[in-house]
Amino acid sequence: MVGVRHPPDHGNNVSISTVKAKRMNTFYQEIKRIKEELGNNIVIPAHHYQRDEIVDFADFIGDSYKLALDCSKTDARYIVFCGVHFMAEGASVLAGHNQIVIAPDTGAGCPMADMIKTEDAGKAYDLLTRECPREIVPVVYMNSSAEMKAFCGARKGTVCTSSNAARIVKSFLDEGRSVLFSPDFNLGVNTANELGLAREEIALLNPNGTLKEGYPARAKMFLWPGFCYVHQCFSIEDITYLRKEYPDIRIIVHPECREEVVNAADHAGSTSMIYNTVRDSPPGTVWAIGTEYSFVNRMAWEFKEKTVVPLKKSLCTDMNRTTLEKLFNVMVSVERHFKGKGELYNVITVPESLRKDAGDALGRMMDIVENKVT
Numbered sequence: 001m002v003g004v005r006h007p008p009d010h011g012n013n014v015s016i017s018t019v020k021a022k023r024m025n026t027f028y029q030e031i032k033r034i035k036e037e038l039g040n041n042i043v044i045p046a047h048h049y050q051r052d053e054i055v056d057f058a059d060f061i062g063d064s065y066k067l068a069l070d071c072s073k074t075d076a077r078y079i080v081f082c083g084v085h086f087m088a089e090g091a092s093v094l095a096g097h098n099q100i101v102i103a104p105d106t107g108a109g110c111p112m113a114d115m116i117k118t119e120d121a122g123k124a125y126d127l128l129t130r131e132c133p134r135e136i137v138p139v140v141y142m143n144s145s146a147e148m149k150a151f152c153g154a155r156k157g158t159v160c161t162s163s164n165a166a167r168i169v170k171s172f173l174d175e176g177r178s179v180l181f182s183p184d185f186n187l188g189v190n191t192a193n194e195l196g197l198a199r200e201e202i203a204l205l206n207p208n209g210t211l212k213e214g215y216p217a218r219a220k221m222f223l224w225p226g227f228c229y230v231h232q233c234f235s236i237e238d239i240t241y242l243r244k245e246y247p248d249i250r251i252i253v254h255p256e257c258r259e260e261v262v263n264a265a266d267h268a269g270s271t272s273m274i275y276n277t278v279r280d281s282p283p284g285t286v287w288a289i290g291t292e293y294s295f296v297n298r299m300a301w302e303f304k305e306k307t308v309v310p311l312k313k314s315l316c317t318d319m320n321r322t323t324l325e326k327l328f329n330v331m332v333s334v335e336r337h338f339k340g341k342g343e344l345y346n347v348i349t350v351p352e353s354l355r356k357d358a359g360d361a362l363g364r365m366m367d368i369v370e371n372k373v374t
């Protein structure tokens, strides 16, 4: 277990009833007991954006790429995935047939992942394949449905994450191919900038898969117009305000932020990169972080010898749907199932018809990133 600190202490908080505090403590103690009892039979991966009380129970914490990699390596029978639905689906695709992926809240989704449907992606892919001189490869961000991952896998495309998007896209551009990049427009533009693509080498698609009029014939990246509301909300004004308040501040943002925000920041990178950069900085440094608030708040708590402030308070409501009570409920179900005394619920499965292609897309990403292919 990573960093179990203490049971949540609500006893002195007059705004929370004693009854509620006792219930929370019971959940905490029971989750701990079940986890210890099941030992190596269970792992709990948790995304950085999860609540503190959930992260306390995590065997591994990370961004979507790290969690996918960690899940592909575990042989625990039960994977209780604390994140959002597409992440648990990804773990299910990579899981062995004897492994079961469970989500504390199956309703925790991702609005950005829902901004692309395979039907519209298919229209775009067919159109581009017809009209463009270069071969088209579909690359989908990890924050997407299993259907979209399978769509890419079936067309020799791949998945990418914010930590490896530039590397993945570059590998295809270097082969003389063009990339249909979805669903996050901001990550697409920021990746194109990182790779030094000119404006006329980028084209924007419509949400129905058609091309904006007058797209450049030289385009190498075709971008879907999706976005993450949690990161889209950061602005240049937020950066200007904090630079005035703290003259020595360093600003670090996630590449799902708008292009102008990324350009005005000092650094941009995945949640793992953000975490490592702040962790490795000297004591006394001052940081503003442009990403999900639960994560920023945890870093402020963890790195007390530095000043860590949010660029703006921006919460992902879906990530916050996973509560201690919901984790407790699925843990009880896992314990009963393990002892042969009950059914499991909240099991995440991916239809067999999608597993192979989605697995190919995820596997191709890992091969490129882990240097197994060039």
Ligand code: SF4
Residues within 6 Å of the ligand: 049, 084, 109, 110, 111, 112, 113, 143, 228, 229, 230, 231, 292, 316, 317, 318, 319
């Ligand atoms: S932070 Fe944004 S991309 Fe991540 S799960 Fe929430 S809505 Fe989706």
